[in-house]
Amino acid sequence: MGFTSKIQKPIIRWLEDNRGLVVLFFCLPASFVFDLILRFKVWVQRSLSNVPETHQQRVAEIQKQVARWNKEDSRQRKLLCTSRPNWLSLSLTFFPKDNCHKVPINLYNILELDEKNLTVKVEPMVTVGEITKYLIPKGYTLAVTLEIADATLGGLAMGVGMTTYSHKVGLYQEAIRSYEVILGDGSLVTATRDNDLSDLYYALPWSHGSLGFLTALDLDIVPVKPYVHMRYIPVKGQKKYCDTIRELSGANDKDRELDDFIEATIYSKDEAVVMVGNFADAPPIVHWGKINNLARWFKPWFYCHVKTFLEKGESEEYIPLRQYLLRHNRSIFWVVEDMIPFGNEPWFRYLFGWLLPPKPAFLKFTTTPGIRAMTFTKQVFQDIVLPINKLEEQINISEKLFDTYPVLVYPCRVYDHGDHMGQLRKPRPDQMVPGANYGMFNDLGVYGVPGPVKRKEKYDAVKKMRAMEKFTRDVGGYPFLYADIFMTRQEFEEMFDLNLYEKVRRKYHAEGAFPHLFDKVRPEIDVFEVGKQYIDPL
Numbered sequence: 001m002g003f004t005s006k007i008q009k010p011i012i013r014w015l016e017d018n019r020g021l022v023v024l025f026f027c028l029p030a031s032f033v034f035d036l037i038l039r040f041k042v043w044v045q046r047s048l049s050n051v052p053e054t055h056q057q058r059v060a061e062i063q064k065q066v067a068r069w070n071k072e073d074s075r076q077r078k079l080l081c082t083s084r085p086n087w088l089s090l091s092l093t094f095f096p097k098d099n100c101h102k103v104p105i106n107l108y109n110i111l112e113l114d115e116k117n118l119t120v121k122v123e124p125m126v127t128v129g130e131i132t133k134y135l136i137p138k139g140y141t142l143a144v145t146l147e148i149a150d151a152t153l154g155g156l157a158m159g160v161g162m163t164t165y166s167h168k169v170g171l172y173q174e175a176i177r178s179y180e181v182i183l184g185d186g187s188l189v190t191a192t193r194d195n196d197l198s199d200l201y202y203a204l205p206w207s208h209g210s211l212g213f214l215t216a217l218d219l220d221i222v223p224v225k226p227y228v229h230m231r232y233i234p235v236k237g238q239k240k241y242c243d244t245i246r247e248l249s250g251a252n253d254k255d256r257e258l259d260d261f262i263e264a265t266i267y268s269k270d271e272a273v274v275m276v277g278n279f280a281d282a283p284p285i286v287h288w289g290k291i292n293n294l295a296r297w298f299k300p301w302f303y304c305h306v307k308t309f310l311e312k313g314e315s316e317e318y319i320p321l322r323q324y325l326l327r328h329n330r331s332i333f334w335v336v337e338d339m340i341p342f343g344n345e346p347w348f349r350y351l352f353g354w355l356l357p358p359k360p361a362f363l364k365f366t367t368t369p370g371i372r373a374m375t376f377t378k379q380v381f382q383d384i385v386l387p388i389n390k391l392e393e394q395i396n397i398s399e400k401l402f403d404t405y406p407v408l409v410y411p412c413r414v415y416d417h418g419d420h421m422g423q424l425r426k427p428r429p430d431q432m433v434p435g436a437n438y439g440m441f442n443d444l445g446v447y448g449v450p451g452p453v454k455r456k457e458k459y460d461a462v463k464k465m466r467a468m469e470k471f472t473r474d475v476g477g478y479p480f481l482y483a484d485i486f487m488t489r490q491e492f493e494e495m496f497d498l499n500l501y502e503k504v505r506r507k508y509h510a511e512g513a514f515p516h517l518f519d520k521v522r523p524e525i526d527v528f529e530v531g532k533q534y535i536d537p538l
């Protein structure tokens with residue numbers, strides 16, 4: 001392997017040890033310029049197709065392309081996928097799109113706001129940043145949104161999304177009223193919970209574009225107020241903070257009066273800060289000191305700010321809504337710390353804070369196969385949906401396998417839809433909230449460089465990841481599929497229920513037209529082979 005040769009090893013080692021400087025003097029400026037160019041391109045692209053009235057016309061254009069593909073020789077044609085380049089998507093894998101027949105989906109418009117029914121109709125390429133900018137001044141936000149401005153509403157619908165509001169409403173898919181989809185035969189259909197295509201409706205989430213091309217979505221919105229009143233509750237002791245999170249999220253009591261937002265950041269096995277937020281009007285003048293404009297470039301990173309309450313004790317603040325929603329944006333949760341260890345120092349924030357975050361698209365664009373192979377073995381990046389009654393075990397096993405903090409917890413309902421669970425399985429009886437039709441789960445977010453890698457010890461990433469996946473299967477959880485998976489196909493099918501999915505694939509002409517879900521989401525590299533080469537420290 002060239003990477004570990006005698007000359008390269010010390011160079012890589014030096015670059016690793018001084019990565020903060022490399023990132024500051026190369027990565028950030030390049031990322032900034034890259035982003036400017038990208039924005040200009042997107043602006044041009046969107047201006048050209050930015051006409052909500054022509055939605056039907058543009059969809060018909062895509063249908064035509066699928067129809068043309070259908071006329072090709074079925075033994076020679078490639079499977080269908082969207083032409084969106086891999087590096088633009090937030091998924092961590094690099095699905096080899098060149099092996100597919102690529103169809104451009106130029107659908108960037110917000111189509112219609114329905115204030116009576118509280119829904120908004122959008123095209124799939126609208127981003128979280130754009131929809132919040134559009135909705136918040138009108139007094140709304142999506143019922144389930146995301147912290148990352150670059151995520152697309154269609155990408156979230158075909159994968160999964162969850163947020164700090166999900167303890168009230170569940171996963172992103174619960175907030176979708178209808179999907180408009182082009183099927184493998186070129187026909188255009190709309191699937192809702194209770195029309196003839198409800199089977200398709202329930203199979204589309206977690207399908208990752210393997211059932212059809214999404215062309216529009218109806219999403220639930222909720223009325224908002226201009227601020228979020230945040231209460232920071234530091235808690236010492238594992239059982240105590242886990243109990244606090246369960247209590248506040250309503251896991252013990254379906255009739256509990258719920259706060260609008262809940263999140264916990266765990267800083268060590270025994271310390272966490274639980275945050276509850278509620279929509280609020282602007283505070284009276286005497287409390288203006290409590291307003292925190294935390295998105296400003298010179299402000300401390302959010303998780304660092306939150307950590308200070310472990311010392312300072314319980315506290316409260318008012319955060320402007322959009323700034324609350326994008327609170328993790330500048331430090332990409334705590335991922336940027338591993339790139340720029342001094343990034344939260346005041347001198348850096350005041351001078352260069354405005355350059356953050358490095359754009360995910362830039363990072364992906366510049367990822368060579370060599371870097372990709374090395375990074376997946378030296379980092380962990382996982383969001384996993386797990387039952388909240390196992391929260392202590394989740395944290396213990398995460399520490400045992402990855403030894404990295406902070407760890408993120410967002411509580412989330414998983415509804416029991418009976419025979420309509422789609423790819424998820426019914427929550428188990430002990431996971432259900434007593435008397436309710438949902439179980440309480442949580443997203444466990446583990447992002448960062450594992451302890452052993454930091455300490456330059458041996459670290460077998462594949463073994464650790466597979467152990468985490470086994471735990472996840474055993475307790476009835478699911479990793480988000482935008483991140484790398486290390487399961488065999490058999491293990492994948494033990495975790496996800498593909499019965500409805502396979503039926504829907506046959507019934508709606510996806511078989512032979514779109515890649516299978518497993519092929520779509522599994523890493524494009526042979527993780528088992530690559531994993532073996534990078535167990536030893538550099």
Ligand SMILES: Cc1cc2nc3c(=O)[nH]c(=O)nc-3n(C[C@H](O)[C@H](O)[C@H](O)COP(=O)(O)OP(=O)(O)OC[C@H]3O[C@@H](n4cnc5c(N)ncnc54)[C@H](O)[C@@H]3O)c2cc1C
Nearest residue numbers: 089090091124151152155158159161162208209213214482
């Ligand atoms: C730093 C980071 C933080 C994150 N934080 C969170 C978080 O807090 N909460 C959370 O829920 N998630 C989080 N995610 C994950 C995020 O939800 C996923 O990356 C999600 O897939 C959205 O990304 P995207 O819009 O780039 O979608 P893509 O990755 O582009 O798309 C997702 C899938 O849908 C398919 N697809 C997209 N558009 C269409 C279409 N029109 N027709 C058919 N198929 C389509 C794609 O082929 C792909 O398989 C995070 C990801 C990152 C990188």
Ligand SMILES: *[C@@H]1O[C@H](CO)[C@@H](O)[C@H](O)[C@H]1NC(C)=O
Nearest residue numbers: 114115116117118119177192
């Ligand atoms: C609300 O939605 C229903 C069904 O989805 C629809 O029939 C009705 O016209 C909508 N109401 C308004 C005001 O648009």
Ligand SMILES: *[C@@H]1O[C@H](CO)[C@@H](O)[C@H](O)[C@H]1NC(C)=O
Nearest residue numbers: 149150326329357358359360
């Ligand atoms: C959030 O970060 C992204 C890059 O990841 C950037 O494009 C976007 O402008 C940021 N949004 C805000 C509101 O800071």
Ligand SMILES: *[C@@H]1O[C@H](CO)[C@@H](O)[C@H](O)[C@H]1NC(C)=O
Nearest residue numbers: 238269391392393394395396
């Ligand atoms: C988690 O770890 C702590 C301390 O190491 C231990 O006391 C506790 O019993 C563990 N909890 C579970 C559920 O395994």
